[in-house]
Amino acid sequence: MSRQFTLRSTFPFWLTLCLLLSLGSVGVLGTTPALAEGRRQNAAKQMTKREDGDFQLRLGQQAEQQGQLDKAIFHWLKAANIYQRFGDEESLGLTYDYLGEAYVSLGDIRSAEDAFRRRLAVARDRDDLQAQMFALNNLGTLFLKEGNLNMAEEVFSDALAIARSVENALTAGISLNNLGLAAALRGNYGEAIKRYNTALLFHREAKNPAGETLTLTNLGDAFLYAGQGDNAIIAYTDGLLAAEDIRDVDNQFRALEGRYLTRRMMGQTDLAFKALNRWSKFAREQDNLAEEFKTIENAAFFYAELGDRQQSEAFLIRALEVAEQIGALDRIAFLQQKLLEVQAASR
Template identity: 45%
Template sequence: MKSSCLPVVMRLLAMASFGVAILFISTAALSQVFLPGTEPVELEEQLNIPLNNGIQEEGREEADLLLRLGGQAQRQGSFEKAIAYWQQALDLYQRLGDFEGQGLAYDYLGLTYANLGRYPQAEDALRRRLGVARYLKDFQGQIFALNNLGTLLLQAGNLEAAQVSFAEALDIARTVKNPEGEGLSLSNLGLVAAQAGNYLEAVKRYEASLAFRRRLGDPLGEANTRNNLGDAYQALNQHQDALTSYGLALHVAEDSLDIPNQFRALRGLIRSYSVVGPKLVALKYLKQHLALAQKEQNPREELISLRLYAELYKAGGDLSNARIFYERAILLANSLGQTQEEAFLRNDLAQILYDRGSR
């Protein structure tokens, strides 16, 4: 496999958004969206791998084809089938002694295992991917492998190990003067600080990351980091700063057609305007959030919209409208099989009915 393919693929793999409702999504931050409730990463852009791209050994074309078949299966939701294809490709690459092909296979396996919640297997694959990058002295591959691994460790709550992984990635990025890797690593170090409750440090890291992401013209990474920055400001009760950050994130995400970061930014704006007012502005952004969810045919985001409507009306004392939206949210949660969410919603609705009956 030509080495020129690796930087593109690794850049795509090392991108995602971290926040409230994303998992392995934004191609500007795989290493930043690895929490529960998120959507699986799409490999469509990552799989534009030319067949028979340089090495002529027997079996090379078959391995490349298996890699692509795995991507097709993944896009169709057949994750176990995808894993089987990629494992076969990996075996062939190993027989051929093709380390770059092995690195790609380990990447895809690691990300898919993570999406399935099979974290020990995901960690093993990502560590092996890092080992391949080190063997090849592929510094960019090391940077993004370390960020992916750190994201997995952060997901598991291992903040100390995640910090070490991201810090090593940052050191390498600075040594080889890789601004993209530096921006990504700084943003991920901000996530570690935020998860540790050190929001002031998180703000510093995010702001440092933004300098790189804006300079590089990376709208997906910029929108993701601006959303992270908004979350940190919200945690500090600096809602005006949060509104500014979320507003910029929304603008960048809309311009780049980045739907996941649009949802994140809208939720952030709704939360902060619900606190500082005016409530009518919160309702305006909530209407936009619901319309986007319906346009994108995303029932999970639609459920979030309905719940936020109910909570906003409840907080304002409008229990009649709150009841309407709780009932709509319960029906949708039931249809989605979200039993825990349905139970929470029913409990909130019961409280409203009790409050109305006691008046």
């Protein structure tokens, strides 16, 4: 769904027509020039107020681009108030989209939920099915974050029902992917796999490569946790290729990590190290120290599992150094304990 905002004209067609009719009927109705002028001033004042909303919306967009989310929210709340006062539901709905996404970025889930609920209400008032589907999926994603799987599945199913009723492949794919996530969180990996596979059909019908990439990596996760290693490798490999095609770095990392974890689970040591090295190399190419830290930590644990304490100790020391660099304070105490255990076992 595009969030691009288009400025409305200074005088929309319907208002211009009303002004022309009122001015053209002065002689017939006996309207005085002063009254006509008053009408013009009132109309201009209303449009100024609407333009104030547009101005606040743009200020919020600019603040968001500068990473100033609190400031962006301040301007968008002002815009929402103006649009609500003048009954501009289209712009009001757009503003709630902005607010919801900003609150999510700030981790304010309650405020995000309120914004998306308001967005859904506006969409229903306008009978805007497309906006309803996106609002429902946004709400469901918040419910997933909160662990409220029942509510998540309910709203995702509502979105899917609308999508199927209007034959909208794009949002059908998104909704089914989200339903797959809900099933996976329940530990029902068989159902998750079914939903992801159906989602892929809709993504391909809608020509949605971003959705297809995300679902492929989700499918790889479901196969991995279901213990279906061969299928997991296929899904992760397909996901990696799809992610490379659209330069989706996040899902490239997910697929690379998934391939390593799957090879390790399957006991394929050589292939696991090969997958780990490729993951590590990509992290360095992207200058992503957080991902590189994950590869170093995994190497330390893998060597310990294989009984190579010397290599495990070396990677644990390196992992501690990087953890301090990236501020991963929650990992430092854990890694220090592991290092002590390895050193004690080596004596």
